[in-house]
Amino acid sequence: MAFFLQASNWGLQTFLGRCFLFQPASTCQKSLALMVHLLSRDQVKGLPFTTSSQSAVPQDLKGVHMLHKSRSGSRDGKKEKRKERSREEDKEKSLMSPFSAGAAKQRSVSQQTPTSMRLPRLSKKDDIQPPEKPLNAEEWQEWRTRLEHLTDFENVMLHQMIKYESSIDVAKSLMADVVLRNGEVKYNLLLGYLILCVQQKQVAEIFDIYDIMKLRFKTLDPGGYSLLIRGLSDTERWREAILLLKEIRKVTPPSKGNYGYCIKGALNNQDVQLALEVYHEMVAENVMPPLDVLQAFFDTCKGTQDDKLKKELLDMLLCFRENQVYPNEALMQSIKLWFESVPGEKWTGRLTSIENGWGCPVCNQVLETIELSKKEYNILKKKIMKNVMQGSDIFKKTTPQELKRFQDFMENHLPYDIVIDGLNIAGSVSRIGGYNVLFDVVSYFAQQNLRLLVLGRKHLKDFQSWKWNAMTAMQGKVDFFFTENISQDDPFLVYATLHSGNHSKFVTRDLLRDHKACLPESIQQLFFKWQRGHQLMPFSSRTKKISFAPILSYDTVVQTTGDTWHIPYDDHLVERYSYEVPRKWLCLQRK
Structure with a gap:
């Protein structure tokens, strides 16, 4: 590599000869982070940096009475059509579990669109369109004069080149100008140039920067290692990316992307054994592989007759189960094709959906129950008491006296069939309207001869005296427990339900x-x-x-009987929040 104008005869050695001093790696991280922030989200995707995003969580149903009457006597056809759509939506809501993919979107009244993290932006005056062709020293000086308000001209300009995906020759001309002016290229500027090279897959340039860094530095910062791993993994020097993976451990634990690029580099070059070694190391560090890496395994190993390799791939599916990971459609299709390609096993894969029943409509296999085993149930009860009710500071949620009062209450009144979060249900609308809603919920279950516990804070006590005659008629079926107004009542809801037994259910809109x-x-x-x-x-x-x-009767996890596999996967047309599970399944059956 040489940072020079195309008309220049300076080569790599000339450039290196003028770079007498680079900044230490430890000083570059802030600048490198800023550079990544200046990239658009699409540009950052695929580069070895971690960005975060917040998904707007759908609002609870507020201001809507569950027994709200439909308006009749529509004056025009448009209103009638809206009513018809509403009826269809209500019908679909009633058939969908609150934890099914897409349920939040459908039950949300004021629908919110997830917003991506807004990356820091330059001010308008600094949002500069870089030059479209390489510049000489005089021309770069004209740019500096015009933009003299910039305190770090070179870095800002390189940031903009990354943002606008400028030609690599334009960036070379900037780097050559820096060498002419300063006799050196600082570390953060070199890394910025590397980002542009990786972004544009400029393989020769990546090789040269790597060679420069090997000569100049014993170790790099995590950003430098990650960029080089990303850049080298898809080239003939992919094995050197795996060597860098070992080096990065001296600085920080490797990221999901670091492992993933090395695995895909090995698989692209048919070294499945090495890819598996890196995969096992990754899993041992409790790092779940990206879906595209898992897809690469199934794509590479189609038609294999190696029993050990088949077991490795099936173990990956069981890893999905243990970690509650769901394939996307691309990975699901690769899994399907891999099963169907196994010689002599005659697997057939079909796509289906399983709603409120127990069995798969394709093969009639009964799916695993959602109910916890006795051992699981007892473990959860103990952890809820320790981590949720008490936590590190009991006074954050309640007081020792109130907790003791509640425990004594539960001992004298257990078990309950239904535990209701009174404040959550009544608080969804105005006071009187909220009491209507809560009363309707209580009445619904009381009429089924179920034992009920209504939990709330003290300011909900008015509810007890409201519609007094009706509440009196329910005596023996409905109990109330009121916490202090400053206490959190949700932990009491979970505790009461768990301690009432595995049959007990709870009612709340809170997730x-x-x-x-x-x-x-x-x-x-x-x-x-x-x-x-x-x-x-x-x-x-x-x-x-x-x-x-409805509550689904089956568990939404990867499951197998040996001759069948059922794999829930994400439908790309459905937006699924983290607290939801997929509604689509891949059914694999061996005949």
């Missing part, structure tokens, strides 16, 4: 994500499984009949 987060990571999936099997969620209906989304 309890904060409480799930309080649990150890190994228990969070257990909690989510229990939640999906026990939470009843009322939805807004335009009829007088109260409705609850």
